[in-house]
Amino acid sequence: xxxxxxxxxxxxxxxxxxxxxxxxxxxxxxxxxxxxxxxxxxxxxxxxxxxxxxxxxxxxxxxxxxxxxxxxxxxxxxxxxxxxxxxxxxxxxxx
Numbered sequence: 001x002x003x004x005x006x007x008x009x010x011x012x013x014x015x016x017x018x019x020x021x022x023x024x025x026x027x028x029x030x031x032x033x034x035x036x037x038x039x040x041x042x043x044x045x046x047x048x049x050x051x052x053x054x055x056x057x058x059x060x061x062x063x064x065x066x067x068x069x070x071x072x073x074x075x076x077x078x079x080x081x082x083x084x085x086x087x088x089x090x091x092x093x094x095x
Contacts, residue, residue, distance in 0.1 A: 014084055019092065026085030032078040040071055 011017045017025075047068060051061050 014088055019089065022085045022089050026082050026089065029078040029082035029085065033075055033082055036071055036075045036078070040068070040075065043068060043071075 011021075014022065043064075047061075047064050050064060054061050
C-alpha cells in the first residue's frame with residue numbers, strides 16, 4: 001500500500017483541462033470577481049472622500065491606495081480566469 005499524497009494529473013494550459021474543471025474554476029473565479037466588485041464599489045467612493053480630506057500624499061490615503069491596488073490586481077486576475085474558462089466552454093459546447 002502506497003502512503004502519501006495522491007498524485008493528480010497536472011495541466012499546463014486551460015485548453016487541456018476537462019469541462020468539469022473549467023466549470024469549477026470558472027464559477028469560483030466569477031464568484032470571487034463578483035464579491036470583489038461588491039467590495040470595491042463602496043471603497044472607491046470612500047477613497048475619494050479620504051483623499052479630499054487628507055490629501056493624496058497622506059499616509060492613510062497611500063495605504064488605502066495600496067489596498068485598492070491589490071484588490072484591483074486580484075480582480076483583474078480572477079476576471080481573466082473566469083473569462084478564459086467561459087470562452088473555452090462556449091467554444092467546446094456551442095461550436
